[in-house]
Amino acid sequence: MGNKEMTEITEYELKGDQKEVSPLDLEYQEAKDYLVNLTKFGMNFGLGRIEELLKRVGNPEERLKVVHIGGTNGKGSTTMMIAEILEDAGYRVGVFTSPHLHDYRERITINGEMIPKGEVTRLVQTLRPHLEELVQKGVEHPTEFEVNTAMALMYFADQKVDLVLLEVGLGGAIDSTNVVKPLISVITNVGMDHMDYLGETYEEIARVKAGIIKAGAITVTAANRSEALKVIREKAQEVNSPLWVVGDDVRWEIRWSGELEQEFDLIGLRGAYKKLRLRLVGEHQVVNAATAVTVCELLKFECGMNLERRNIYEGLRTAVWPGRLELLSLKPKVLIDGAHNVDGANALAKALEVFQRRRLVLCLGMLGDKEREKVVDILVPLADEVIITKPNSPRSGNWEYLHELVKERGKPVLTIEEPRLAVEEAFQRLDKEDMLCVTGSLYMIAEARQALLDVLHKV
16 A cells, blocks of 8 residues: 555545635634534523524524425435535525534535635624623523524525525424424434434434424425324424425436446436436435435425526536545545444445445444444444444443444454544555445544545555
C-alpha cells in the first residue's frame, strides 16, 4: 500500500462541505460553542418551548413552503434526492437536517451551501435574549435541537427560499420541527429505533411518526410493515390527508446494481421513468429514490411547481449523501455507512453483496442504547475480522461490550477506543483486493470518515 497507483480514490464531497482554510471567526466560534453547550439540556420533547420562541421572532415558519420528512431510516438520503431534483429545476431549496458530519453548519443549507458563519452568529445573538427571558419566566430552557430548528426557519424565511425540506429530529408528533404546516408530509419507513422514547412496537412508533400528518397536507410513505402502514393510513384518513404509498401506488424494478451506481425503472404517479441512474447504492436507496420522485411529482401536479422529467433524471444521477454507503476507495475498497440500527444493518448487509472482495474487515462502533446483539448477528458473519471502536457520545455506554459479542461469534476481534486510530489500523490490514467497511453510530462515522480521507490522500 505504498503508492498512489495502487489506490483508486472516489471521494464524494457534500456541496459546501469544504475544509475551512481561514481562521475561525471568534464571534462564530463563540456562537457555535453556545449552541453545542445547549446539549446539556438533553432531549426534552413537546412543542410549547419552540412555539413560544418562534412567536417571539415573528413566526418565520408561517412564511415558508415546507416538505416535512420523517421516518426511521432514509430521511437524509430522501431529502438530498428531492433537493437535487428541485435545484436542477432552478429552485432555491433550504435543507435542515441532522446530525452533521464535519461542520456544524451542514445542518442548515441552501442549494448545498452551508449557512454563513456570520448568519449563525447573528441568529444566535438574536435568539439568546429570548432564550434568557423564557427561562426567567419559568419556561424550561429550549434544547439545542429546538434552537437549531428556530435558526433554520428564521434563516430560510430571511433568504426567501422557494421550498424548505425539513427533516424530523426524532419521532414526529412532539419533535420541534412539527410546528410547520407542510405541503407534503413524508414518512420514509418505520423501524425499531429510539424505543425508549417512541415505543416498543411498530404500531407505537408509527403512531408517533404519524404525528406529522396534517389536514391540508398530502402524505407520502414507503413504510412496508403492515402494522405501521395501518396506523399511517388511519391517521391520514382521520385528518383527511391524501395518502400515497410507495410500493403500492408507485413501483420500481432494479435493472442492475454496481459498486458505484445502479439503474432502475420506475412507474410513478404520473408517468413511467426508464433507466434512472443513482449514485447512492443499495436496494433501500432505490426505495428512497422512488419516495423522492413521488414527492416531486406531487409538488409538480398538486402544488404547481415547475418540474420536468429531465430534472428527475439529473437530480437522482447527481445526488450524494456522505457517510451513507459511501465508497471512498476502490483498491482497496473502503466503504463507510451509518448503519446505526437493525434496519440499517440489514440494508448494509444486502448492499455488501454487490461488492467483490477477498476479505472483509469490519470496523464497528455503536451507542449503548441500540440493539447491538441483533446488529452483530447481521454484520459480523460477513466479516473476516472485526475492530471495535467507541462513538464520541455520552450514549456510548459500555461500548466494549461489542468486543464480547463478536468474540462469542468466533471472529477475530480487536478493540481500539479512538475511531481515528481504529480505522488507521484497519486500513493497514488491507491488501489491494480486500475491503474495509466502517459502520455504526454517526457520532463515530464522522471522525472515521475524516481519518480515512486523510489516509487515502497519503497513499
